[in-house]
Amino acid sequence: MTTIWTGVRERVLALRTAPRMSEVFGAVWLDDHGHRFELLPPLTRDELDELEHELGTRLPDEYRAFLREVAAGGAGPDYGIYPLRPGAESNAARAKNLAVPFRPQEVGALFDEHQYNEPSGDCFTSAEEFSAAYRAWDARDDELREELFTGTLYLSSQGCAYYTVLAVTGPEAGTVWDDVQAAGEGVAPKRHNGAERMTFAQWYLDWLAYAERTAWKEPGPAA
Structure with missing residues (x-):
């Protein structure tokens, strides 16, 4: 079955050998840090069922399909996607937070x-x-x-105390938002091509397109 995630895992992992992969923001920093286009294994169906049971809610469709078909965390926008797996000690706190709508x-x-x-x-x-x-x-x-930030999951760090979160419960479920408290504000929606909201898939696939353009770019002629 073809989905929006078909071939995405392979595309991300291929970037590990791209000639300019280190120029993608968050891929490599301070020599031994960065996601380096590595991905955790995807969740099995049983693992996803167990995870959603622990969280007390069904995850948004695009994100749960990502967890099943691409990865349970790793390479992604900014400094990468936080891991999410069943059995994590932090899942109880996540469940409490998700019990209240965003x-x-x-x-x-x-x-x-x-x-x-x-x-x-x-x-x-x-x-x-x-x-x-x-x-x-x-x-x-x-x-x-x-x-x-009730009803959300933290997806990734943008650096400098800025974060990206995913709305999981409530009418905004499935959309991604910025935690901009570091700027003295609260939460702000990410926008996409003029639309007022951006979905998880749009956020991740836009990043992948940018990463591919940057990492596979041929160097310009020498001066």
Whole structure:
């Protein structure tokens, strides 16, 4: 059966021998780091069933097919795809997070309002009052930052504390988003060719096309 993932694993692994593979962002860095276009084995059907049982939800179709046909992690956009396998200690925490739907607009509005209302020392009559108010504000800030990413799985690191996440539960399921807290913001959707949303397959296949163009590019003539 032909799917969107047919031949993708082979294309990625072929890049290990491409003449300019090190020029693809995230493939090689600091000499001995980078995904180097290596892929973990795909999940078996039984492993995927066990994983979804542990997570308490069915994964979005494009992503679950990727896990079955391409890899359970490894080479991918930025610094590569985080591994996802049954039996991982972190799956219990993931399940708890996925039990609440992803609500970027609703929680994002609360987050923006909260950021706007950060306490200022000018509004309090004593340092003690300001300190107590700021501690309460800071605790709520932590709560809202966690709530921003309920219903998601972290897919990859972009570097410099930026991440890509996949919406798993809720109406945005199957789309990819940026964790932009490092820029003082919250979460923002990735866009695709003018569309307001990007799916997991679009995200990964766009990266693969870029990686192939870069890694197989013939060097220009010598100056």
